[in-house]
Amino acid sequence: MTSIDVHELTKDYGGTRAVDHLTFQVRPGRVTGFLGPNGAGKSTTMRLLLGLDRPTSGTAKIGGQSYAALPEPLRHVGALLDPQAAHAARTARDHLLALAVSNGLGASRVEEVLEETGLGPVGGRRIRTFSLGMRQRLGIAAALLGDPAVVMLDEPSNGLDPEGIIWIRELMRRLAREGRTVLVSSHLMNETSSFADHLIVLGQGRLLADLPMRVFLESRSQPRARVRTTEPARLGELLAREGYRAAPGEDGRWMVEDVRAEEIGAMAAREGIPIVELMDEHTTLEQAYLDLTAEATEFASAGRQEV
Amino acid sequence: MPGTAVLHSEWIKIRSVRSVFGSLAAVLLVTMAITVLTAATVGQAEADDADAELLFGAFYALNFGQIAAISFGATAVSTEYANGALRMSLTAVPDRTRFFAAKVSLIGAAGLAVGIVTSFGAFLVGQLFMGEYAIGLGAPGALRAAFGGGVYLALMALFAAGLTFLLRSAVAVLSVLIPFILIVSFVVGDVAGSAADYLPDRAGQLILHQHAEGSLGPWSGLAVTAAWAAAALLAGWWALKRRDA
Known part of the structure; x- marks a missing residue:
């Protein structure tokens, strides 16, 4: 009522x-x-x-x-x-x-x-x-x-x-x-x-x-992992071969989407790639919300261009 | 019709803002002060003039009291337009006609009560200083003028209230009405028998004369002022109904 x-x-x-x-x-x-x-x-x-x-x-x-x-x-x-x-x-x-x-x-x-x-x-x-x-x-x-x-x-x-x-x-x-x-x-x-x-x-x-x-x-929260290696080129090749979406960062870092840290760790160990840093990144609520509203803004401006 | 609850609420709003309540009190205070001042000093000298109209002269101070009445009508409404207070008021009373009716009734009732006291007070107190020229309420037209003067003050408050609903600002309304009444009406008004007779203040003040000259009589003159007030209120009501708050 x-x-x-x-x-x-x-x-x-x-x-x-x-x-x-x-x-x-x-x-x-x-x-x-x-x-x-x-x-x-x-x-x-x-x-x-x-x-x-x-x-x-x-x-x-x-x-x-x-x-x-x-x-x-x-x-x-x-x-x-x-x-x-x-x-x-x-x-x-x-x-x-x-x-x-x-x-x-x-x-x-x-x-x-x-x-x-x-x-x-x-x-x-x-x-x-x-x-x-x-x-x-x-x-x-x-x-x-x-x-x-x-x-x-x-x-x-x-x-x-x-x-x-x-x-x-x-x-x-x-x-x-x-x-x-x-x-x-x-x-x-x-x-x-x-x-x-x-x-x-x-x-x-x-x-x-x-x-x-x-x-x-x-x-809205997707797993992603941050990893740093002393051999970024080899790690990049490996990630690409395994079909991961990954973006290189400074200093031998990679940001890998849709993956948990343990998967990367195991994979790198198999290939013998030295890892110096490895951690899960949680999408924050703030980020989820901004993504959602940003999508809407993009959608709206795209729609306007069509008109 | 507004319920008593909404009327009570509007009364609290009037009495709880100093500038509003102060304007209402000033109608009486200013009129009485100027009556005493002028009657005691130049009253008898003025009355000695052969052209002097004793009855109209007795209400000279209403010229100043009406400014306070206009301020009262304008500020009682404009408090709603400061800081978006109107939104709170309309969430409490969403029926805008009911809200408007309650506020206008209160302004009219308070204006009339204070106006009648002011008008009779000015007449009776002023005559104490007039010596041989003094007239009483029994003089021709005196009772009518004293009563009508009170009605006139209430109508000017309502006229200002209606305009403030339309313009949403007391400053805007006062800066239109006060110069208008002090200057335009005085200057144009001397050309008697013209359209100026139908201006809200000129027409309404005919009730204060012993004999009204020109096309309007005392009561029809007051009715013209009432028509001005009604038109302003109608425009204000329409604006309130129509606008987003």
């Missing part, structure tokens, strides 16, 4: 297509990482979901309804879009109170979220005196006001100190454990891998991947 459903969603700004026939679903009970480079369309998709921007075509629904149709929306959906989106001359407490009251929530709920986000002692201060990290916490406090079943956070760890980053990570995991639908955007893969169960990856407004984090990691 509380999933997010995006169907064939498209948004043009002037001549620029920010979101391009996007279709995906976000399910409750897990943290879904919403990934993509800056400008991939993550924030636009969130704004479309919240009815702030109008889609050019397609639909964006929450629990089967458009956001604007929800009578007291903060009780269903909590969103952090832009931590600056609050009038700087208001106190944190008044800012939250104005939001709460409009959705039939009381002042006691404001105090609760101020405490929960660690802003209790500064609730009476004007927002202009807040650091980016404190504004980020205030935005999260606003998102939690209505105890919503769906939570959408756009780059929540921006500006947070390391302690804050751990706090937000734990918060998101807890929200998902409680059975809520949690969608969290980020442009940082390694950060996202620390909290997300599921991934939706965008590139240039299009869906590149929609799969469990584990599957993404496995599908």
Whole structure:
């Protein structure tokens, strides 16, 4: 009932297509990482979901309804879009109170979220005196006001100190454990891998991947090995003969694809090639993500050339 | 119709930003201060002039109070356009017509309440200094003028509010309206019986005169100002509905 459903969603700004026939679903009970480079369309998709921007075509629904149709929306959906989106001359407490009251929530709920986000002692201060990290916490406090079943956070760890980053990570995991639908955007893969169960990856407004984090990691990590020898020419010949893809490096090094270090070691021993260094290289998550988004960029620019 | 919850929320927004609440308070404070200042110093001397209109003169300070009213209407709306605060507001109240109606109702109600107090206050306090020239609320047209002056202030606040929804900036609205009211309207306005009679401030201020001259009467003049405000609000509502937030 509380999933997010995006169907064939498209948004043009002037001549620029920010979101391009996007279709995906976000399910409750897990943290879904919403990934993509800056400008991939993550924030636009969130704004479309919240009815702030109008889609050019397609639909964006929450629990089967458009956001604007929800009578007291903060009780269903909590969103952090832009931590600056609050009038700087208001106190944190008044800012939250104005939001709460409009959705039939009381002042006691404001105090609760101020405490929960660690802003209790500064609730009476004007927002202009807040650091980016404190504004980020205030935005999260606003998102939690209505105890919503769906939570959408756009780059929540921006500006947070390391302690804050751990706090937000734990918060998101807890929200998902409680059975809520949690969608969290980020442009940082390694950060996202620390909290997300599921991934939706965008590139240039299009869906590149929609799969469990584990599957993404496995599908994207390929074994490769790094080896250094005193006789690079002989090793190169051997690798070519055995059908490996390998690239020479400086100082007698080779980078060999789709192979484990022990295979190279055994092979070199058979041939009597002296090895001075040998190790497995793991594709990092960061690399996997960059590969994926780079492919999309290449694909997109190739497509444009054809036109 | 906006629910009371949304109205309450809008009231919190007005009272919690100093520049907005300050402008509202300034409508009363500025008008009273200038009334006392002018009435106590030049009031009787001016009234001695054969051409003097005692009733209109009693509301002289509304010229300054209206600047505060315009600032109130403009800043109450422009706070939504600072730092993208509007996005937060619309996630809380996604029905834009409901949001607009609540904000405009609050601006109108607060403007009217403060406007009526200001207008009656200026009249009654000002007359204390007028000695033999003093008139009371029983004088012809006085009650109508005092009431109408309050309505006029509320309408100017709403006019500014509508324009601010359209232009999304109090600075833009104030830099159009204030020079307009201070300069254009004064200069052009002396050519009586022209189209200038239909300018929002000229038309509305007819309610402050004992006898309205020209094509508009006191109430029809105020209605012209109301039409200006309604047009500005309609344009603002349309812009809010149509634009991406």
